Amino acid sequence: MADDTTRVVLTYDASDEYRPEPPPPPELPAWKDGSIRIGIHTSIAGDILRSLEIAAGLGANALQIFSSSPRMWARGSARIAEVDATRFRQRRSELGLGPLVIHTNYLINMASPNPVLRTQSVQAFHQEIIRALALGADFLVTHPGSYGKDGRPDEGVAAIAQGLKQATRGVKLGGLQLLLENTAGQGSSLGCFFEELRGILAECPSLPIGICLDTAHLFAAGWDIRTPGGLDQTLAEIDRTVGLRRVAVIHVNDSKTALGSRVDRHDHIG
């Protein structure tokens, strides 16, 4: 007995015809969905992937890391092995963490009047960029630098701008943005005045540079962000100088030191 359900009738249907599909638009990473992204600085000690697990485990949806030891000069090129970089990128995408912010080594000082230290700083910053690209980072945050007790702020600004150009020469940054962090203005460190940050930006018009704001540094630099009026004034000054649209990352810290102390001591929030 014939079973009707097994009989297939082939008829021509115009909608079945093959048509080449247009290439899909480039996919935005999942974290760029407009949602609020809050993260934490996590350690890469042991295995770099641990930083992702810690952030995700704490309920963060973004994170900041160091890509090597933050208070030591890296030996050699300090590259991240491709196998580790691939594992890191895959796991990060599975966890949907973003943005990924990398904070540079604290020893980097491209404003240094010491030519040896300055060259070492530019090379180290270049390697920071290479590691950030390998890990698929979105932002690379750096402190601008210190011009030294015999130097001048304008010389420091020029040296940093030149250092940024030297460190990025021949590198395809892709979506990586470099962020200059405001500072407490301790000693001769640049970046507690937004005019200084503006000066660096103005000298590097072709580089993708933004701003990272640290609330403890703002406070120590004399910006009274405790009150709505003080906050408004601060934001107005940031907008007038570097532009609020350039602010991509905010480090949220309390300050152990007093308003305008110019001393950089972080405290836990609250």
Ligand SMILES: [Zn+2]
């Ligand atoms: Zn910092």
Ligand SMILES: [Zn+2]
């Ligand atoms: Zn600080």
